[in-house]
Amino acid sequence: MNAEEMKRAAAARAAELVRDGMRLGLGTGSTARHFVAIVGEKVRAGLKVVCVPTSEATRLQAEAEGIPLTTLDETPALDLTVDGADELDDSLRLIKGGGGALLREKIVAAASRRMVVIADGSKHVDVLGRFPLPIEVNPFGLRATQEAIVQVLARRWPSAPLTLRRGTDGNPYVTDGGHFILDAALQRIDEPEALANDLVAIPGVVEHGLFLGLASGAVIATDGGLVELGQLG
Numbered sequence: 001m002n003a004e005e006m007k008r009a010a011a012a013r014a015a016e017l018v019r020d021g022m023r024l025g026l027g028t029g030s031t032a033r034h035f036v037a038i039v040g041e042k043v044r045a046g047l048k049v050v051c052v053p054t055s056e057a058t059r060l061q062a063e064a065e066g067i068p069l070t071t072l073d074e075t076p077a078l079d080l081t082v083d084g085a086d087e088l089d090d091s092l093r094l095i096k097g098g099g100g101a102l103l104r105e106k107i108v109a110a111a112s113r114r115m116v117v118i119a120d121g122s123k124h125v126d127v128l129g130r131f132p133l134p135i136e137v138n139p140f141g142l143r144a145t146q147e148a149i150v151q152v153l154a155r156r157w158p159s160a161p162l163t164l165r166r167g168t169d170g171n172p173y174v175t176d177g178g179h180f181i182l183d184a185a186l187q188r189i190d191e192p193e194a195l196a197n198d199l200v201a202i203p204g205v206v207e208h209g210l211f212l213g214l215a216s217g218a219v220i221a222t223d224g225g226l227v228e229l230g231q232l233g
């Protein structure tokens with residue numbers, strides 16, 4: 001299987017969890033895109049669901065698929081969210097935000113009774129951190145917030161690069177919420193809970209890409225077949 005086939009296979013397994021009447025969170029990224037497409041096929045075949053997209057990109061795709069959408073204001077509790085990840089470990093701790101949608105992804109995951117991660121095997125790691133950790137910040141006071149983050153990181157990572165994410169036009173990348181993203185190249189995060197606590201305490205940090213205690217299960221597509229972690233049902 002090539003990478004796209006693996007993503008599709010993981011998405012198809014997660015789509016088997018979808019039942020009539022469910023309230024779904026729809027993730028963001030190239031793997032979640034397969035899930036949204038499969039849900040679209042099921043909706044056109046008669047499935048009744050309402051969905052909350054985790055980004056404007058996913059909203060556009062879901063609308064094009066004819067998937068009925070709702071908001072967390074109308075529907076504050078969801079049954080299941082299916083989303084991709086940039087990294088996941090055996091304890092279902094994640095790094096997310098490579099696609100820039102971490103804030104809405106985390107809000108939607110936290111509003112869901114279950115979150116199932118879909119990924120290809122390259123995302124499954126022993127220790128989080130090789131993927132740079134996205135940290136979403138308010139543009140106001142960027143420099144001060146950046147320096148505060150550097151100070152916090154310096155306790156464990158004295159020289160970790162912290163880079164302002166830029167778009168293809170060279171300008172700072174702006175999230176759906178109007179924020180910027182700083183990517184922290186940490187290589188290895190041995191205590192993600194401690195780092196998460198430190199980051200949320202910094203004024204100006206809107207959210208970070210450590211998803212801890214949110215995922216209940218995962219479907220990982222490998223050359224040897226699908227591997228399931230945690231609880232899917």
Ligand SMILES: O=C(CO)[C@H](O)[C@H](O)COP(=O)(O)O
Pocket residue numbers: 027028029030031032083084085086095096097098099100101102105
């Ligand atoms: O967190 C995300 C977007 O903010 C994505 O879920 C993550 O980047 C994985 O994307 P892909 O499936 O394209 O590898």
